[in-house]
Every structure is written in structure tokens, then in C-alpha cells.
Amino acid sequence: MYAVLTLIRYKKRFIYFALLAMALHRLPLWLNRRVRFYKLLGCGKGGTFSQTTDWQQWAVLVVMDKTELTGFSDKASLHRKAFGKFIPGWWRLFGCQTETFLLEPIxxxxxxxxxxxxxxxxxxxxxxxxxxxxxxxxxxxxxxxxxxxxxxxxxxxxxxxxxxxxxxxxxxxxxxxxxxxxxxxxxxxxxxxxxxxxxxxxxxxxxxxxxxxxxxxxxxxxxxxxxxx
Structure with missing residues (x-):
């Protein structure tokens, strides 16, 4: 198994669209048969457990077989393999900053x-x-x-x-x-x-x-x- 965790940071004026994404992005992940497990997540301030929400930062986690996450050349191609076309396209549309981790559970x-x-x-x-x-x-x-x-x-x-x-x-x-x-x-x-x-x-x-x-x-x-x- 591999897991992909992407942190997404929206500009302040696009916070509404960040909230909307939490609803809209469930469908393409649910329909993706290659995804074994997924979560759309909010982020807290302070870098750990927090009751204070960071409304500009969000996260998405997917788990897939290793064979589904091979042959990528950069972050953009990994995003397409892990999340499909719609979700990364949404991030580009709203000028989001992203940080992505490709992880192997041990x-x-x-x-x-x-x-x-x-x-x-x-x-x-x-x-x-x-x-x-x-x-x-x-x-x-x-x-x-x-x-x-x-x-x-x-x-x-x-x-x-x-x-x-x-x-x-x-x-x-x-x-x-x-x-x-x-x-x-x-x-x-x-x-x-x-x-x-x-x-x-x-x-x-x-x-x-x-x-x-x-x-x-x-x-x-x-x-x-x-x-x-």
C-alpha cells in the first residue's frame, strides 16, 4: 500500500470554495475504484491537535495499491494518479499552494x-x-x-x-x-x-x-x- 497526503492552502478570499470542496470532492474519490480509503480533512492551527480551525488550510488523504502509484514523473502526475483530474484542476483554478507526501506504511x-x-x-x-x-x-x-x-x-x-x-x-x-x-x-x-x-x-x-x-x-x-x- 501507498498513501498520499496533500495539504492544500487557499487564498483568504477563496475560503468559501475551500469549504465547498469538502463536499464536492467526496464524489470523485468515492467513484475512484483504485482508492482503498480516503479522507477529506480540515487543519488546525499550531501544527498539532487544535480546536482552532485554519480555514485556509485543508488536507486530503488517499490509500491505494503500490501498483496504482507508479510511473509518475512529478507532483502533478502523482496528483492525477491519486486524485483524478477534477480535484487537482480545482486547486489550480483557485491558485492553491500544495505540499504532498507519498508514504509507505511500515x-x-x-x-x-x-x-x-x-x-x-x-x-x-x-x-x-x-x-x-x-x-x-x-x-x-x-x-x-x-x-x-x-x-x-x-x-x-x-x-x-x-x-x-x-x-x-x-x-x-x-x-x-x-x-x-x-x-x-x-x-x-x-x-x-x-x-x-x-x-x-x-x-x-x-x-x-x-x-x-x-x-x-x-x-x-x-x-x-x-x-x-
Missing amino acids: EGHGSWDGKQAFGELPVKSDYEGPVAVLTRATIRRSKRSRFWEHVDAVSNEMRKADGFQFSVGIGENPWLKQATFSVWESKEHMKQFAYKMPKHADVVQKTRKEKWYSEDMFVRFRVVENWQE
Whole structure:
């Protein structure tokens, strides 16, 4: 499996069309039989879980077989293979800036809307190079305040961590269905943050003990390609 994550930034005067795209772009993705899984996502401010929506930035994620995502020569040709013609044409029409990651899932656990979104994955692998990480969760309504009171401290800790390169908060619902996508110099750097930075390690323990989530997923990827505008 390969996953394609594209971040789309609209000009402020086109925010209405960004919102409209969240409805219109579902149909071509749903009709595309090559797409195994897809999500149209909003983005938060601050680079991680956030209740404050960034109305100019949005994201689209698709998962396809590797064989469907070969033979491309640049970002534009990858966009056509992953999203068809209509969606990239929409982005060009409104002068959007895009950043795209081509990702190979290597290990993980959990589910997204009850599905193994990235196929059957081992919990651990031998890969130790640069990684991207997707952490997503459906937060229980009764645990929402407990979750949000810990977010800022963990976010600040992540941005200061050795090996941290980039992160963005994405989600389907800014209060209950949230995800963070982050990129790290190596898997070891990411593990040092995840398990040894005190605030994050403390939150991991609390999420399990207090059962903050009704569903969660944690997936690590090898970054095959990354194109910025």
C-alpha cells in the first residue's frame, strides 16, 4: 500500500470554495475504484491537535495499491494518479499552494472508522530511517476536557524535540476526531520523544488508564517523496 497526503492552502478570499470542496470532492474519490480509503480533512492551527480551525488550510488523504502509484514523473502526475483530474484542476483554478507526501506504511496499530485504513501492518518493523507518523483518535465526549487540557504542553515538547522536522494537525471534527501528522529525522528520534519526553509519556499513560478514546490509530511511514510548492 501507498498513501498520499496533500495539504492544500487557499487564498483568504477563496475560503468559501475551500469549504465547498469538502463536499464536492467526496464524489470523485468515492467513484475512484483504485482508492482503498480516503479522507477529506480540515487543519488546525499550531501544527498539532487544535480546536482552532485554519480555514485556509485543508488536507486530503488517499490509500491505494503500490501498483496504482507508479510511473509518475512529478507532483502533478502523482496528483492525477491519486486524485483524478477534477480535484487537482480545482486547486489550480483557485491558485492553491500544495505540499504532498507519498508514504509507505511500515508499522502501526488501531483503526479508523472501524477500518484497517493502511492494510494489515506489523506492530514493529526493522526500518530505522526517516519516518512520518500519523496519530489519530476519536475522543470520548466525557473525556474531552481531560484531553484538551494536556494538548499545549505536549505540542510545545514536540516542537523542541531532537529530530523533529514538521507537523500538522488534521481532523474530521475539531473537537472529537483529531489527528497529528509529523515528520522525524529517524525512528529513533521519534521514539525518544514518544516514550522518554516526560509530558508526552505521561499523556500516553493517562489515555490508556482513563480511556480517553473510543477509537485510535498510530501508524509510521517511510517518506517515499515529498513535494513542496
